[in-house]
Amino acid sequence: MQYRPRIVHAWLSAKEQFAATVAERDQLRRENAELKRQFDWMLGELRNVTEEFRALRMAVLARQKAEHELAALHRERETARAQAVERDPALPLN
DSSP: OTTHHHHHHHHHHHHHHHHHHHHHHHHHHHHHHHHHHHHHHHHHHHHHHHHHHHHHHHHHHHHHHHHHHHHHHHHHHHHHHHHHSOOOTTSOOO
8 A cells, every 4th residue: 555645646747747748739839820820921021022022123124224225315316416517627537
């Protein structure tokens, strides 16, 4: 009969450990669910930022193209002006 208190103590200790393990499992499940929710939100934010970045990049590329076209038009205008001017035969070429 001397083992009975040890068995009762071991049983109570095992029950406490099991309850603690179940509580920890439940807490980890709650934390996991919250982290999944945060991850899904971050994924959505990443998609939004990516879309905004693509739109901004397209705008920058369009602006750069317009700047290059404008520079080409200015060169063409200067060329046309230079060709329209009559050269004074009295002036040296250089």
